[in-house]
Amino acid sequence: DIQLTQSPSFxxxxxxxxxxITCRASEGIxxxxxxxxxxxxxxxxxxxxxxxxxxxxxxxxxxGSGSGTEFTLTxxxxxxxxxxxxxxxxxxxxxxPGTKVDIK
Amino acid sequence: xxxxxxxxxxxxxxxxSLRLSCAASGFxxxxxxxxxxxxxxxxxxxxxxxxxxxxxxxxxxDSVKGRFTISRDNAKNSLYLQMNSLRxxxxxxxxxxxGVDWGQGTVVTVSS
Numbered sequence: 609d610i611q612l613t614q615s616p617s618f619x620x621x622x623x624x625x626x627x628x629i630t631c632r633a634s635e636g637i638x639x640x641x642x643x644x645x646x647x648x649x650x651x652x653x654x655x656x657x658x659x660x661x662x663x664x665x666x667x668x669x670x671x672g673s674g675s676g677t678e679f680t681l682t683x684x685x686x687x688x689x690x691x692x693x694x695x696x697x698x699x700x701x702x703x704x705p706g707t708k709v710d711i712k
Numbered sequence: 713x714x715x716x717x718x719x720x721x722x723x724x725x726x727x728x729s730l731r732l733s734c735a736a737s738g739f740x741x742x743x744x745x746x747x748x749x750x751x752x753x754x755x756x757x758x759x760x761x762x763x764x765x766x767x768x769x770x771x772x773x774d775s776v777k778g779r780f781t782i783s784r785d786n787a788k789n790s791l792y793l794q795m796n797s798l799r800x801x802x803x804x805x806x807x808x809x810x811g812v813d814w815g816q817g818t819v820v821t822v823s824s
Binding site: 642644646651652654657663693695697700701702703704705706 | 745747749756757758759762771773807809811812813814815816817
């Protein structure tokens with residue numbers, strides 16, 4: 609079975625920082641990867657699909673890249689509203705364990 | 713406007729059953745794979761099950777196989793999750809989702 613890992617599991621950053629989160633698959637999954645943002649008590653928000661395509665309405669400071677087994681989510685300049693937990697997901701099924709982005 | 717509205721959650725004893733429902737509107741329900749995703753208190757997201765557009769294919773996470781059944785009624789724009797033999801570890805918020813859209817979740821608590 610495919611496994612997804614994320615690193616780091618937690619990161620502390622400041623407003624304006626560039627942040628990169630990595631998602632690794634245990635075997636190649638082409639570009640079948642989605643990124644979500646979740647804030648406490650809320651449903652996840654769909655950010656990026658097909659590894660690198662920004663969902664409509666999502667700020668351009670978010671970007672995704674990668675294919676095969678290694679993927680990254682980058683926030684170019686962290687904003688106050690970006691402090692949240694980020695999850696990768698493969699093919700409407702398996703999720704990564706999440707990366708919590710907290711305020712330094 | 714897309715809406716996914718879950719219902720049917722509640723408190724149930726270990727070994728009991730619940731049926732969750734999800735009412736969909738604002739998109740062509742019959743053209744979309746649908747999923748149930750859960751989140752235990754303080755934990756990450758866990759995919760539970762998904763179902764093909766016409767219901768002909770269904771997939772489950774190993775921990776619920778044989779206990780949970782996903783189904784859909786395209787005429788009613790509704791998704792269901794029948795949960796049997798519930799365990800304490802099934803306690804979670806259960807979300808109905810189609811990827812880009814999610815419901816608000818319904819809380820399932822398994823406890824004596």
